[in-house]
Amino acid sequence: MATAVLGLQWGDEGKGKLTHLLAREADMVVRFNGGPNAGHTVIDRGVKFGTHLVPAGVFYEGTTSVLASGMVIDLAILREEMEQVSAHLGSTPRILIAQNAHLILPYHRMLEELEGSGSHFGTTRRGIAPTYSDKAKKIGIRAGDLLRPGDLERRLEHRLTLLRRDWPEAEEIQALTAKELVRDQLELAEPFLSWIGDATTRIARALAEGDTVLFEGAQGTLLDVDHGTFPYVTSSSTTFAGLGNSIGIAVPDVAHRLGIAKAYQTRVGAGPFPTELTGIEGDALREKGGEYGVTTGRPRRCGWLDGVALHYAVRLNGVTSLALTKLDVLDELDEISVAVSYRSNGETIGRFPLAAEELAACEPVYEALPGWGVSTAGARAFEDLPAAAVTYIERIESVAGVPVEMISVGPEPEATIRREL
Numbered sequence: 033m034a035t036a037v038l039g040l041q042w043g044d045e046g047k048g049k050l051t052h053l054l055a056r057e058a059d060m061v062v063r064f065n066g067g068p069n070a071g072h073t074v075i076d077r078g079v080k081f082g083t084h085l086v087p088a089g090v091f092y093e094g095t096t097s098v099l100a101s102g103m104v105i106d107l108a109i110l111r112e113e114m115e116q117v118s119a120h121l122g123s124t125p126r127i128l129i130a131q132n133a134h135l136i137l138p139y140h141r142m143l144e145e146l147e148g149s150g151s152h153f154g155t156t157r158r159g160i161a162p163t164y165s166d167k168a169k170k171i172g173i174r175a176g177d178l179l180r181p182g183d184l185e186r187r188l189e190h191r192l193t194l195l196r197r198d199w200p201e202a203e204e205i206q207a208l209t210a211k212e213l214v215r216d217q218l219e220l221a222e223p224f225l226s227w228i229g230d231a232t233t234r235i236a237r238a239l240a241e242g243d244t245v246l247f248e249g250a251q252g253t254l255l256d257v258d259h260g261t262f263p264y265v266t267s268s269s270t271t272f273a274g275l276g277n278s279i280g281i282a283v284p285d286v287a288h289r290l291g292i293a294k295a296y297q298t299r300v301g302a303g304p305f306p307t308e309l310t311g312i313e314g315d316a317l318r319e320k321g322g323e324y325g326v327t328t329g330r331p332r333r334c335g336w337l338d339g340v341a342l343h344y345a346v347r348l349n350g351v352t353s354l355a356l357t358k359l360d361v362l363d364e365l366d367e368i369s370v371a372v373s374y375r376s377n378g379e380t381i382g383r384f385p386l387a388a389e390e391l392a393a394c395e396p397v398y399e400a401l402p403g404w405g406v407s408t409a410g411a412r413a414f415e416d417l418p419a420a421a422v423t424y425i426e427r428i429e430s431v432a433g434v435p436v437e438m439i440s441v442g443p444e445p446e447a448t449i450r451r452e453l
């Protein structure tokens with residue numbers, strides 16, 4: 033049985049907690065996109081972690097964690113996270129790194145600064161866009177290259193020649209040497225070298241043998257490079273369709289496609305956000321929800337749940353059920369709104385506009401629902417929830433077109449309601 037966990041908003045849906053919870057039951061956990069731009073908050077046996085690269089499977093002995101081909105990997109960050117997790121567990125987790133995954137090298141971060149590529153659209157400054165761009169230009173360095181240092185050095189020489197030509201004035205670029213890069217990368221990768229290999233075959237085998245496989249998405253659907261709010265997006269495919277390509281299996285048999293949505297909406301960085309609350313209501317959601325980036329510490333923009341965007345994201349991913357997170361953040365509100373359509377050019381529309389400029393011009397049409405005014409933090413079963421919270425959840429189900437299977441009411445793993453559907 034395989035499950036895919038997919039973010040349905042602009043990232044930060046609380047996937048970290050839920051993947052950590054579901055990973056407990058998994059034989060294999062596969063992270064399939066993005067890199068250290070992601071920030072997953074995980075509480076493992078009472079200790080809080082902000083992970084960026086390691087899949088949630090690392091917290092469980094006997095679970096294999098895979099960093100699939102669609103990822104971009106910064107070895108310095110991977111090494112640091114693996115050391116932290118190993119110290120916490122008292123043993124080294126089992127990981128497998130796809131040989132086709134691309135590496136984030138020091139010059140990718142430099143390029144992000146030099147090009148100012150992210151300054152307008154927003155970036156986590158982890159070198160993500162330059163690394164995916166090198167992949168598309170066929171001048172990227174892959175994890176598998178580490179196994180052939182001679183080829184690695186030749187490829188780096190070629191990359192550095194282009195960089196030196198393009199950035200004659202940039203001292204930090206001119207100072208780079210292939211030899212030193214090879215040395216540094218091999219030193220960082222030293223504990224992982226024997227774990228770099230053919231991830232596709234291993235994942236295919238696990239699926240064929242009926243293992244419990246969890247596919248862990250990063251970022252969110254609305255940040256997808258093709259189907260998100262381009263150009264205010266990340267550089268990878270964040271959807272279920274991207275999963276198949278990343279793992280190298282055309283039609284992966286993943287019957288359970290769990291879409292994660294926060295009970296309200298947030299966005300970090302620039303880009304259209306029709307349901308944004310810019311006044312004290314937005315500030316109150318930010319404070320109550322602790323809406324500050326795990327990776328960058330930036331305050332997140334906050335607003336009401338966007339049902340139009342949610343419906344779009346559900347369709348795009350073929351989501352089979354939802355997990356609704358941070359419901360408890362809404363506990364004290366008298367009234368809660370959900371956008372059910374947009375007003376655009378004098379018309380009411382139910383579709384999600386594909387052009388960022390068109391989306392930015394949309395006015396949300398809200399439906400107001402009563403708040404519940406009591407704490408849901410202690411709820412552990414659906415029946416424990418107040419009637420108004422149930423009404424809110426049922427409205428989300430009708431807007432999204434799929435049932436809500438899980439509800440999170442606090443950061444701890446126990447603060448989760450699971451429903452039999």
Ligand code: IMP
Pocket residue numbers: 042043044069070071150153154155156157158159160161250251252255264265266267300301302
């Ligand atoms: P990049 O992925 O660093 O290129 O950043 C591109 C945009 O995506 C920026 O607006 C980031 O804030 C946003 N972004 C990237 N990863 C995440 C994430 O995991 N959560 C939320 N926003 C993200």
